[in-house]
Amino acid sequence: MIIDGRLPGESGRDFAFRILKSNIVSLELKPGTLISENDLAAKLGLSRTPIREALNDLAKVSIIETLPQRGSFVALIDPQMVEEARFLRKVLDTAVIKVACRETDPDVLTKLEDNIDLQEFYLAKGNAEKIYELDNEFHKLIYVAARKEIIYEMRSTIMIHFDRVRTLSVETVKDMKIVADHSGMLSAIKEHDEEKAVALVEKHLSRYSIDAELIKAQFPEYFK
Numbered sequence: 001m002i003i004d005g006r007l008p009g010e011s012g013r014d015f016a017f018r019i020l021k022s023n024i025v026s027l028e029l030k031p032g033t034l035i036s037e038n039d040l041a042a043k044l045g046l047s048r049t050p051i052r053e054a055l056n057d058l059a060k061v062s063i064i065e066t067l068p069q070r071g072s073f074v075a076l077i078d079p080q081m082v083e084e085a086r087f088l089r090k091v092l093d094t095a096v097i098k099v100a101c102r103e104t105d106p107d108v109l110t111k112l113e114d115n116i117d118l119q120e121f122y123l124a125k126g127n128a129e130k131i132y133e134l135d136n137e138f139h140k141l142i143y144v145a146a147r148k149e150i151i152y153e154m155r156s157t158i159m160i161h162f163d164r165v166r167t168l169s170v171e172t173v174k175d176m177k178i179v180a181d182h183s184g185m186l187s188a189i190k191e192h193d194e195e196k197a198v199a200l201v202e203k204h205l206s207r208y209s210i211d212a213e214l215i216k217a218q219f220p221e222y223f224k
Helices: 012-025 037-044 048-059 079-102 106-125 128-145 149-155 160-172 177-190 194-205 207-218
Strands: 064-067 071-074
Touching: 012 037, 012 048, 012 160, 037 048, 048 064, 079 128, 079 149, 079 160, 079 177, 079 194, 106 128, 106 177, 128 149, 128 160, 128 177, 160 207, 177 194, 194 207
Parallel strands: none
Antiparallel strands: 064 071
16 A cells, blocks of 8 residues: 655545545555555554545445445445446546637646657656556646636546546556547647547547456456
8 A cells, every 4th residue: 555645734534535545546455455444544643533534435436335344345346337437527528628728828738748748758668657647647737727627626536436447457458549649639729629629538538448348357356
């Protein structure tokens, strides 16, 4: 389990939530893993109360399952929840990229260009983990470009369902088409071409459907 330092002003509940979420998405905490409140409290230097609160927050979106007499577990991947999360992301991402095409701050465009350059660098190195990190940063920057950062944060919890599969997809699928997708999105934003941008977002998010059977075949124990 990877534990980053507590942020300035971060409550115990938020700290526990952030660490749990990060480790669930990265699969450091694999689907089906038993969560010990006592162990987690000791590792984070917290009492059990904020740990329990964070687990309850994750249980509300079906990422944590609590079974009587057994404890709390990281939920197995539910394809229906993944699809609902992907649907929500598609609705939001297509709407947001339209706004970004109309009103993008030049400084944000520069950051997007730098991000693409790094993606291409790590693609040449075959570093899928870094590309995954830059993928997240790229999409967040589009929300920043559209001045929709609050919406980005609000959507992030339900996206855990989809993001776990994205993590598996990076490990399983070696043809990193997502870098070309991102480059195309940036071009569309620069050209103020909303139709092209939306088509690229839809293509980008369809890759889970294309890779689903391959992912399930390699990691059957992670799925319901």
